[in-house]
Amino acid sequence: MEETIPNWLTKRAHLTPDRIALKFKGEEYSFQCVYDQSLKIARQLKGLHLKEGDFVGVLLKNHADTVFILFGLQLLGVKTILLNNRLTADELVYQLKDSKAKCLIYEQSFDFVVKNINKQILADLMTISKEALFGLEEQEVNAKEEFCLENVCTVMYTSGTTGRPKGVLQTYGNHWWSAIGSMLNLGLREGDCWLLSVPFFHISGFSILIRGVIYGITVVLHESFDEKAANDAIIHDRVTIMSVVSTMLVKMVDHLKDQSYPAYFRCMLLGGGPAPRTLLETCAKKQIPVFQTYGMTETASQIVTLAPEYSLSKLGSAGKPLFLAQLKIKTVTGNEAAPYETGEIVVKGPNVTKGYLNKMNETKEKIQAGWLYTGDIGYLDHEGFLFVLDRRSDLIISGGENIYPAEIESVLLGHAKVDDAGVIGVDDVKWGQIPVGFVVLKSNANVNENDLLEYCQKKLAKYKVPKKIIFLQQLPRNASRKLLRRKLRDYYR
Amino acid sequence: MEETIPNWLTKRAHLTPDRIALKFKGEEYSFQCVYDQSLKIARQLKGLHLKEGDFVGVLLKNHADTVFILFGLQLLGVKTILLNNRLTADELVYQLKDSKAKCLIYEQSFDFVVKNINKQILADLMTISKEALFGLEEQEVNAKEEFCLENVCTVMYTSGTTGRPKGVLQTYGNHWWSAIGSMLNLGLREGDCWLLSVPFFHISGFSILIRGVIYGITVVLHESFDEKAANDAIIHDRVTIMSVVSTMLVKMVDHLKDQSYPAYFRCMLLGGGPAPRTLLETCAKKQIPVFQTYGMTETASQIVTLAPEYSLSKLGSAGKPLFLAQLKIKTVTGNEAAPYETGEIVVKGPNVTKGYLNKMNETKEKIQAGWLYTGDIGYLDHEGFLFVLDRRSDLIISGGENIYPAEIESVLLGHAKVDDAGVIGVDDVKWGQIPVGFVVLKSNANVNENDLLEYCQKKLAKYKVPKKIIFLQQLPRNASRKLLRRKLRDYYR
Structure with a gap:
């Protein structure tokens, strides 16, 4: 091989x-054009003295320019850290420092957050807006003609059940085999023709x-998801495949009303966690070809997908x-579990990651003999079909974004007046799930819900901030002090 | 990776x-059924005490049983030598001895040739008819759950320009990447749905x-190629893709007359050497979607194929x-040649072979730094499209001019009375070599040598016009209908 x-x-x-490789805001770009633009940017990037194998962070929106920059970085053999656009300056600093990034490329519109990046901590970090990058002179480059499949192409950070986010290494081979x-x-x-309306900084977007x-x-x-624009693209722009999460699909179906999709639309690839049965049934009625799928950052997108002939019989x-x-x-x-017996997937x-950037222990714990322990719970039926019951027991999926309770808990615990904290996801009509916090205050502490929420807003991306804080005298923990989030869910109900 | x-x-x-995995003689076999049948044969083969990595020769016709035997051998991790059904006993002995085959599985109908295999030379060779194999008791096997891509799956012998046939090693990876x-x-x-009417023992068949x-x-x-059966399969059996060589396609087009293929028929994959322009033009007129392709045993089938949008503009x-x-x-x-400059491909x-079985020197000569020197002649146009002129062995050099037999053949085939044509170079004192044509006329055609030479003179530069035309009842072609110019040369002598 x-x-x-x-x-x-x-x-x-x-x-x-x-x-045609790309359609964006009414413009069409051929593959030749995408290549030419990407090579141009590689030539401009050359002026930043990046070496093959360097890490470069990108804080960029969904835009044709982003496509050119991402491929430009590949032409140089540079490893790209795809930064979530909603991160706070503190969160960005953590990821840039952890990855020892040489450079951060950002949109001018993110000036406000980049200004707050602590330059002392990141003394070696070069920052350049894409607008400034596009003004640089082109230099001679030795564009990469081949990719080594073992080499890292991208890094995306995910939080685990405990502690700080970890950088998932995605090789060229991972992306290749995934495709x-x-x-x-x-x-x-x-x-x-594939509609991309999820962010590039998620594997669902980048993989498209x-x-x-x-x-x-x-x-x-699309710059971002909009149900009308998405339906228009399918109905009028000959889109044949689209990647969605449940909340997006709910909105599209609502907006569609009595209309239906043209026959050429052949796949609504539905990921991001278990889908409500009612949604699947509605889609079946409307003859929307929904393909449920299961995947994660660590598997470079899908690893399990329902084959066409079973989309209804295995709803x-x-x-x-x-x-x-x-x-x-x-x-x-x-x-190994028997059919219908529940266990860890x-x-x-x-397509499975080789591990986490600079995290030997976490890598060894999650990947054993080539097998990735996902932490997700599910079972196989007698024919070998996977049913996913719960993501990592505690993972909260809100509007397609993964939220890890441990990360929010660690922020709450960082507050001087907080003695103990727990976070769970609760069902929400609009977002699927939303985070709710439970807090035990130190004795005589006088803070209220608003104080804590304001505090969180400074430390956490907006979608991670709990929608509600509930004060308790004590949190349910087992003998080894492990938080019993299940009991918090019971309590909430 | x-x-x-x-x-x-x-x-x-x-x-x-x-x-449905397979349709053969009115029977349908699901993938489950093919697996079950193959596993059964693996269990029966187990009684022959074959070890993983052993070489086993198969002398089998196109038949559902052959499919099960081939996959059964893979389940055991045994390497399969696909023997050409037309070989003489001497030729079989050479390949079985060269590959140190442990066993030969053959059809009872090949009894006559197997009887002539020299058992003294092949003292260790076990021979078993498939009919006898199917009577063996099943034994417990450890069926291979995974394939190592580096491992050899099949061996097919090809003759080079000189010397004895060489066993081309085809790994699981070669077949996988080819697909x-x-x-x-x-x-x-x-x-x-792919129509397979070329032999399994050629890469064109096995790869399907x-x-x-x-x-x-x-x-x-199909057991063998028949133009009526092939047209029927396309028109009535929902075949969407078929692999052919020129002579097959010529017959199909003739048989088709004024009929056309249904819209779902989307690819006539045309390999096995350069195609006559007249044939391509006829197909274009009939809206038969011909995809010219170039490949060989050493590349596990196609390595160059014309993308759909260029099938007409790059005819x-x-x-x-x-x-x-x-x-x-x-x-x-x-x-490296400039555009339009002729040279070796x-x-x-x-998908390119790692080399020839037990032939270190030939391997080193043909494969250098991962590049296979095909011996074939062609050029790239200014956009990088490959035009294959001829196989190097067939190149005729006359008075310092290069003459490609295929070019002359395509002219002869363009004559209304000519059914089949082949051209070789023969030694000549004055010119070094001169082209000689062999022609099969259509029934009741009344043309003579002079008529055909005059026709050629109108179409070809003088030095390319055959110096002689010999009329035959049939041209020597192998099982995949490839012209055997070597046999024409023998005949001429």
Whole structure:
């Protein structure tokens, strides 16, 4: 097996230069054009003296420019840290420091947050707005003609059940195999066109970009999700595939009213956690071809997807592991579960991350003998279809964003007047779930809910800030002091 | 990059057990059924005490049983030597001895040739008819759950320009990447169905079998090529893709008369050497979607194929190297050729063989730094499209001018009374070599040598016009209908 593949963008531009690669705000860009623009930016980036293998953070919105910058970085062999646009300055500092990033490329509109980045902590960090980057002179570059599949392409941070966010290493091989595995399941048609309205800084968004180039299909890029714009793109712009999470799909179905999608629309790829049965049934009635899928940052997007012929008969299942993937359910005793027996979902495949950046221990704990212990709970039916019951027991998924209770708890615990803190997700009609905090104050402390919420707003991206704080005398913990979030959920009900 | 993938048949049977894998003589076999049958044969083969890594020769016809035997051998991790059904006993002995085969599985109908195999030379060789194999008791096996991509799956012997046949090593990775590369070019649709009417013992046939399992599509298997049966399969049996060589396509088009193919028929994959321009033009008129392709045993099928949008504008080109493949033209001085400059076609990619079985020197000579020197002649146009002129061994050099037999053949085939044509170079005192034509006339055609020479003179530069035309009842072609110019040379002598 070869360890290198041709640079996917260079190869694609050579194979089908004139096909439309990207549509954004009414503009169309051919693969040749995307390549030319990306090479131009690689030449401009060269002036920043980046070396192959350096880490570069990008704080960029969904925009054609971002596509060119991301591919430009690949042409230089630079590793890209995709920063969530909603992070606070403190959160950004943590990720940039943890990854030892040489440079941060950002949009001018994020000036306010970049200004607050602590320059003392990040003495070596170069910061440059994309607008300034585009003004740099072009220099000679040795553009990468091949990618080594073992090399890191991107890093995306996720928080675990405990502690600080960890940088998930995504290699060129991870992205490549993910695209191939998806294609073997969903097929590939001439004229396919994928709507990208989720953020680039999530694997769901970035993976569409890579698939587009590998498949040679058009990506329709939206700045952000809007149900009317999404429905318009499907109905009027010949979009054939779209990636969504439940909250997006609910809005689209509502907006659609009595209309239906054209026959060429062939796949609504639904990820981001278990979908409400009512939504799936509504879609079945409206003949919207929903493909439930299960994946995560660590698997470079989908690892389990429901094959077309089972989309109705196995409603609610995430499907079977993709062609190159393997999956087991492990019970608490470490044995392989019997059909219908619940346990931890454990996966293996060439799309699975090699580990976390500079986190040897966490990597060893989560990845054993090539198997990733996802922390998610589910079971297999008698035919081997996966049903995901719960994400990491405590993971909160709010409007498609992953929120880790431990991260919010650690912020609350950092407050001088807080003695103990717990966070759970509670159901919400609009967002799917929202975080709610439980706090035990130190004796004689006089803070109220608003004080704590204001405090959180300074430390946490807005979507992570609890929507409510409930004060308790004591939190339910087991003998080894582990927080029993299940009991908090019972209490909340 | 992982070095293993799941066993493709096991995985496919798990993913889509009920889809139709195979149609043969009116019978349909699901993927589950193919798996069950193959496992049964693996259990029966176990009684022959084959070890993983052993070589086993198969002398089998296109038949459902052959599919089960081939996959059964893979379940055991045994390496399969696919023996050409037309070989003489002497030729079989050579290949079985060269590969140190432990066992030969053959059809009872080949009894006569197997009886003539020299048992003294092959003292250790076990021979068993498939009919006897199917009577063996089943034994417990440890079926292979994963394939190591580096491991050899199959061996096919090819004759080079000189000397004895060489065993081309085809790894699981070669077959896997070949299937993926083809899919990235041709796409993959629900309902795709590939007609297999070329022999399994040629890579063109075997590769369809592997693609079928990886893609999860139906393979319609014919015992041998017949233009009426092939047209029927396309028109009545929902075949969407078919692999052909020129002579097959000529017959199909003739038989088709004024009929046309249904819209779902989307790809006539045309390999096996340069195609006559008249044939391509006829197909264009009839709206038959011809995809010219270039490949060989050493590249596990296609390595260059014409993308859909260029099938007409680049008529006659074999296309561009597939997504994972690279290609160069090397001039006689060893430099990379300029556009339109003729030279040797040199290719690289994960579908390219690691070498020839037990032939270190030949391997080193043909494969240098990962690049395979094909011995074939061609050029790239200014956009990087490959035009294959001829196989190097067939090149005729006359008075310092290069003459490509295929070019003359295509002219002869353009004559209304000519059914088949072949051209070779024969030694000549004055010119070094001169071209000689061999022609099969259509029944009741009344043309003579002079008529044909006059026709050629109108179409070809003088030095390319055959110095002689010899009329035959039939041209020597191998089982995949490839012209055997070597035999014409023998005949001429």
